[in-house]
Amino acid sequence: xxxxxxxxxxxxxxxxxxxxxxxxxxxxxxxxxxxxxxxxxxxxxxxxxxxxxxxxxxxxxxxxxxxxxxxxxxxxxxxxxxxxxxxxxxxxxxxxxxxxxxxxxxxxxxxxxxxxxxxxxxxxxxxxxxxxxxxxxx
Amino acid sequence: xxxxxxxxxxxxxxxxxxxxxxxxxxxxxxxxxxxxxxxxxxxxxxxxxxxxxxxxxxxxxxxxxxxxxxxxxxxxxxxxxxxxxxxxxxxxxxxxxxxxxxxxxxxxxxxxxxxxxxxxxxxxxxxxxxxxxxxxxx
Amino acid sequence: xxxxxxxxxxxxxxxxxxxxxxxxxxxxxxxxxxxxxxxxxxxxxxxxxxxxxxxxxxxxxxxxxxxxxxxxxxxxxxxxxxxxxxxxxxxxxxxxxxxxxxxxxxxxxxxxxxxxxxxxxxxxxxxxxxxxxxxxxx
Numbered sequence: 564x565x566x567x568x569x570x571x572x573x574x575x576x577x578x579x580x581x582x583x584x585x586x587x588x589x590x591x592x593x594x595x596x597x598x599x600x601x602x603x604x605x606x607x608x609x610x611x612x613x614x615x616x617x618x619x620x621x622x623x624x625x626x627x628x629x630x631x632x633x634x635x636x637x638x639x640x641x642x643x644x645x646x647x648x649x650x651x652x653x654x655x656x657x658x659x660x661x662x663x664x665x666x667x668x669x670x671x672x673x674x675x676x677x678x679x680x681x682x683x684x685x686x687x688x689x690x691x692x693x694x695x696x697x698x699x700x701x
Numbered sequence: 702x703x704x705x706x707x708x709x710x711x712x713x714x715x716x717x718x719x720x721x722x723x724x725x726x727x728x729x730x731x732x733x734x735x736x737x738x739x740x741x742x743x744x745x746x747x748x749x750x751x752x753x754x755x756x757x758x759x760x761x762x763x764x765x766x767x768x769x770x771x772x773x774x775x776x777x778x779x780x781x782x783x784x785x786x787x788x789x790x791x792x793x794x795x796x797x798x799x800x801x802x803x804x805x806x807x808x809x810x811x812x813x814x815x816x817x818x819x820x821x822x823x824x825x826x827x828x829x830x831x832x833x834x835x836x837x838x839x
Numbered sequence: 840x841x842x843x844x845x846x847x848x849x850x851x852x853x854x855x856x857x858x859x860x861x862x863x864x865x866x867x868x869x870x871x872x873x874x875x876x877x878x879x880x881x882x883x884x885x886x887x888x889x890x891x892x893x894x895x896x897x898x899x900x901x902x903x904x905x906x907x908x909x910x911x912x913x914x915x916x917x918x919x920x921x922x923x924x925x926x927x928x929x930x931x932x933x934x935x936x937x938x939x940x941x942x943x944x945x946x947x948x949x950x951x952x953x954x955x956x957x958x959x960x961x962x963x964x965x966x967x968x969x970x971x972x973x974x975x976x977x
Contacts, residue, residue, distance in 0.1 A: 564702050564838075564840050566876055566977065568945060600704055601741060601836055603877060605943050608952035609893040616796045617747040621780035622789065629772050629793045634905050642897035651898060655905045658892045662955070663941045665801045667743050667834045669706060674834050676746035679800070696943045696950050698877055700838070700840075700976070701704065702840050702976075738842055739879060739974055754934045755885040759918035760927065767910050767931045803939045805881050805972045807844060812972050814884035817938070838976070839842065 567595060569697040575685035579627045579656075583618045584695065585673070585680045591697055592668060600701020602673065603665045607694060610653040610687040612660030617678040630656050630686070653686035660684065668701070705733060707835040713823035717765045717794075721756045722833065723811070723818045729835055730806060738839020740811065741803045745832060748791040748825040750798030755816040768794050768824070791824035798822065806839070843871060845973040851961035855903045855932075859894045860971065861949070861956045867973055868944060876977020878949065879941045883970060886929040886963040888936030893954040906932050906962070929962035936960065944977070 569591045575582060588602060604613050616622055633656070640651030666681065667674045675681070685691060707729045713720060726740060742751050754760055771794070778789030804819065805812045813819070823829060845867045851858060864878060880889050892898055909932070916927030942957065943950045951957070961967060 564704060566840060568875060568943060599706060601838075603941055603943070605941065605950065606952075607950050607955065609891060609955040614796045615747060615800045617792055619780070621778070621783050622792050624779040625789045625793050626796055628777075629797070633771060633909060639904075640897070641900040642895070645897050651901045654893055654898050655901050658890045658902055658958075659905070659936065660797065661799065661937065661940065662891050664799065665741055665743065665803065665941065667706060667741070667836050674743065674745050676744075679745065679747040682796075698943050700877075702842060737844060739976075752934045753885060753938045755930055757918070759916070759921050760930050762917040763927045763931050764934055766915075767935070771909060798935065799937065802937065803879055803881065803941065805844060805879070805974050812881065812883050814882075817883065817885040820934075 564700065567699045571695040571697055573693055575691050575693050577685050577687045577689045577691055579630055580685045581623050582683045583680050584683050588681055588697060589673060592671060595699050597701030598671050599669050600699060601665050601667050603698040605696045606662045606683065607696060610650060610657050611693060612657045612662065612684045612686065613664040614660055614682060615679045616682055618680040618682060650688045653688055656686040702838065705837045709833040709835055711831055713829050713831055715823050715825045715827045715829055717768055718823045719761050720821045721818050722821050726819055726835060727811060730809060733837050735839030736809050737807050738837060739803050739805050741836040743834045744800045744821065745834060748788060748795050749831060750795045750800065750822045750824065751802040752798055752820060753817045754820055756818040756820060788826045791826055794824040840977065843975045847971040847973055849969055851967050851969050853961045853963045853965045853967055855906055856961045857899050858959045859956050860959050864957055864973060865949060868947060871975050873977030874947050875945050876975060877941050877943050879974040881972045882938045882959065883972060886926060886933050887969060888933045888938065888960045888962065889940040890936055890958060891955045892958055894956040894958060926964045929964055932962040
């Protein structure tokens with residue numbers, strides 16, 4: 564067994580933009596020798612999250628609306644009373660969804676469901692440069 | 702160290718059915734040689750989730766009610782305007798809870814809390830055949 | 840590659856107390872030989888959760904308020920009708936946030952974002968002794 568670390572870098576618009584990372588993960592996996600193992604993803608940052616979903620425009624909108632119900636942009640937040648960045652909702656959403664995700668692979672193929680894609684959600688309220696750390700164990 | 706991949710297959714009723722997978726995970730772990738390591742679980746599919754809970758009927762109901770508050774079955778969803786499956790709420794709930802979970806073991810025993818069980822939640826709105834991928838690293 | 844298991848023990852006040860574990864994780868990592876790998880954390884128990892956040896008092900309050908919206912302390916819960924501990928909200932919150940978390944390290948440094956800290960949330964409604972299991976793979 565070995566562990567290899569890679570990085571996926573990309574730009575985001577923020578404001579709950581949901582970005583499909585599946586193809587970028589597949590490219591890194593195709594460079595890797597082992598056929599069986601696990602891909603672990605981690606976002607270094609307190610206003611982004613990782614999960615999986617069927618990546619189609621309706622569900623992108625539905626998931627964004629759900630975050631708006633759980634932690635609305637214009638809610639009452641203690642953080643915003645003391646900080647000018649006004650992104651308390653971004654932080655709360657990111658803590659709920661979590662920064663890490665692990666996906667198995669077999670025969671060098673990610674074992675996702677037919678409609679299941681790996682997504683990064685940028686909860687921050689401004690464009691960002693993002694880096695997802697990818698570790699392959701196999 | 703080695704990594705072994707197994708599969709747990711089962712039928713579900715859907716509609717937020719919560720299924721206790723703990724005993725099935727323990728059976729696979731008992732076949733494994735290493736005494737110390739980690740069990741990683743993953744659901745291949747965009748309408749299921751994995752977490753842990755005290756598996757008793759009251760809490761099963763309480764967790765189901767919480768999902769109904771966060772992403773109600775009869776909510777307004779963009780996905781449902783374009784898709785006949787009418788399961789947008791299933792997708793949203795699954796993305797929130799996440800598809801992966803990892804549990805340590807020592808002396809070949811899962812290090813769960815006294816009341817803590819591993820559960821799969823089938824958020825889809827119809828019965829399904831499900832497959833959870835189990836990877837043991839130790 | 841090797842896998843090492845450690846334990847972090849601490850006392851909590853409960854009632855959604857959020858505890859910063861980052862320094863405790865760093866201390867364990869500094870004892871470890873491998874420079875590259877992954878730290879996996881797990882809470883054995885059904886009323887605690889692990890995630891990351893910018894650990895400042897405003898956001899601690901904001902995250903606590905969000906949990907109060909999602910699963911209020913004085914909500915209607917089936918569990919509480921049959922159990923005197925009256926902590927159904929603690930269980931529901933813990934299942935949503937999840938018991939496990941994995942963070943990569945490089946050059947023996949946790950790859951967290953600048954403001955991102957590892958936190959344990961004690962959702963139970965009373966003080967507890969807690970144990971987080973830490974596994975380092977590298």
